[in-house]
Each structure stands twice: as structure tokens, then as C-alpha cells.
Amino acid sequence: MWNRLTALHAQVEGRLATVLQRRHGLGLSEYRALGLLAEAPKSELRMQELATGLGLNQSSVTRLVARLGAADFTYRDLCPDDKRGVYTVLTDAGRTRHREARATYEEALTGALDEAAVGAPELAPLLGAARSALG
DSSP: OHHHHHHHHHHHHHHHHHHHHHHHSOOHHHHHHHHHHHHSGGGEEEHHHHHHHHTOOHHHHHHHHHHHHHTTSEEEEEOSSOTTOEEEEEOHHHHHHHHHHHHHHHHHHHHHHHHHHHHOGGGHHHHHHHHHHTO
16 A cells, blocks of 8 residues: 555656646746745745755755746845854745646646546545645
């Protein structure tokens, strides 16, 4: 069962990554980072908070933030209380790109979960819960 769930996760993630890249020029981690920042107070997070929220290590999140910054979706800012702390801050362009991509993400996720339910009836309760969490 665990192997089936892991394979399903990889399949869904691959589909999401492909559709986001093709339609919006965003990688899956980039989309998720923009989402975390959009939901954060003041639309900013410390680099470590962003890494934790994405499940990435510090090196990976640094490269991710560099890509987002190069696209003008975020910028880096020093923490006023601790000059060693660095924040990643969402820009208006980043907020707009995330908003544009959100419907695509939700549509692709719903479609992938619907397909998975047909191919893996043993996972139906889990897939149903995931679909209902989408709203």
C-alpha cells in the first residue's frame, strides 16, 4: 500500500510540475513558495521558515529564492532586529503570478486525483479526503 501511495504521489507531482511549467513558467516548488509567501504575515518569511514549509534544505531554498528574485517575484530583505536574518518578500508580480497559476494547479490536482481514484480504488478514502480539502 505504501509503495502504491508513493507512486501515486510521484505521478500527481509530475503532472502538476508539467502543467505549471507549460502554462505559467513556474516550477512546482516555485509555485508553492509563492503560495507560502502570499499566506504569510506581511508576505514575507525567513529563509529557514520557507525551507521548512517547502521541505527543502537550505541550499535548495537559496537557489529557489534566487530564481524567484531573478523573475522579480520576490526580493530579499534583512531582518531589522537581527542583521544575520534574511527574509524573502513577495512582490506584486509574484502575487499576480501565483494567483494566475492557482486555478491551473487546482484543476490539474483535481484531475489527477480523479484519475487516481479510478486506478487505485483502495486509496479512495484518502483521495476523497484530498479532493474535499481543495474546497
